[in-house]
Amino acid sequence: MIEKLEEIKLRFEEVGQLMVQPDIVNNAKKSSQLGKEYRDLGKIVTKYNEYSKTLAHLKQAKEVLEKEKDPELREMAKMEIDDLEPKVEALDLELRDMLIPKDPNDDKNVLLEIRAGTGGDEASIFAGDLWRMYQRFCDKRGLKMAALDFTEGTAGGYKEIICSVSGEGAYGLLKFESGVHRVQRVPATETQGRVHTSAASVVALPEVDEVGAVEINPADIEVQTS
Template sequence: MLEKLNFLEQRYKDLSMKVGDPDIINDREQWQKYIKEHAELEPIVMKYREYNDIVNELDDAKEMLKDKLEEDFKEMVKEEVNELTARLEELREELKMMLIPKDPNDSKNVIVEIRAGAGGSEAGLFAGDLFRMYSRYAERNRWKVEIMSSNSQGVGGVKEVIFMVKGKGAYSRLKYESGVHRVQRIPTTESGGRIHTSTATVAVLPEVDDVEVEIDLNDVRVDVYRSSGNGGQSVNTTDSAVRLTHIPTGTVVAMQDEKSQLKNKEKAFKVLKARIYEKVQREQSAEIAEARRSQVGTGDRSERIRTYNFPQGRVSDHRINMTIYKLENFLDGDIDEMIDALITTDQTEKLKHVQ
């Protein structure tokens, strides 16, 4: 750990020189890159310098104990040694936390895709419940929700809904929601009182900048067609719906919510870039050794992560074996307790690899 910290301090010193170099200042793009890295390193370097100061103070205090001292003074120095040792341990743990690799996507907006799974109309109702849950959670955090595409199913149900959540730290909180969500409840149409099990899948994708994913437009087939509403009704009389097919990966995105073909195309490209970026990230993480994966799950949308049990009023997350008996509040967007526990587990696992 100390080797890493020494390296980071040296890098910080180098950057301090570079951000004041007139030649680099004239290169605006390069200068901003160095300024950003400098700002990111500053907190950990300041903490490391405090750590080294305490180490020096502790060494001096221990040296004093080797001398012949009056008993009262000796006890005072011993007390100081104990305090400095405790502070040193605190700083060491803080530095370990700061050395956990940052997820470069944490500060980004997110694209969330919810799809009804097994369970027919009940699955559609549950997918709608999840959409409302995340919308309410976004409201609590003063994030903005923008629906990009939706395909409704009866009253309150959805076959699929794709929406963007815009706000600081949205991805850092919502990224743990990817996977299969399961609901157990008695449908209103069930006269025998039997509990039915349905599922919905959630995918959480970071919004992607153009520089992060380059898509060759020659690799994308663009089809336009007439939008259609529920029951085959024509939403409008122009070919405004857009379907994008990324030929190399077979990724298909269709958008028809907007009346403008251009707006549908823009939204479709946003989702296409996010899906391809996620695919690349998933392939990269698959190459990482199993021991280095977080215990909170791989984020794979085929992994069952949580059960919402209505008869018992509970929500259980299977990745961390945590159960909360506040189902109604949870579905109203009060999900911070669960997300905090997932983050803590994730950080604890990652800490094991910080030496």
């Protein structure tokens, strides 16, 4: 893992140098691509630097414990080791997770669809609850969410709502939300206190890349006249 991280660190420095080259600065597309790569690599490099620093402190504490004779200093070293070992382990796991290849769609914007399912008016209310939940989630994650189209339920909520979600890592954060969501509760529309089961479906789709102009060879066109 360390060898891979060192390669990433070198690439991070290389990209940083490339970004200030005149031919890159004047190329908006290339500059944007390198800027994104630089930010992604920077997250790993920052975590790797933290890991290296913490690991160095741990090794130093172990050396003190091994060589030091003074009981008080040995006790301080033991306390530091107990504090640092779980931190090193946690950072190691974070780095391994960051090195897992990403889904190429993870950084794309999202088209999010929420539709009320079985459960009548309560299903529409539940769909509205899901919408508000995703709104709060996006706010906390720094994502921008905007409603594109919706049909309100007769007792509140939505029969259907379609929205866009934009921001860094939007699809990666929402892609596993796709599916049927269910809730069991006493709905606001229930007058006798009975528990109802309601459902709503959620679909998260990555934004499709723009397709360039399609060229058609005239020789491939066949025109028939009656």
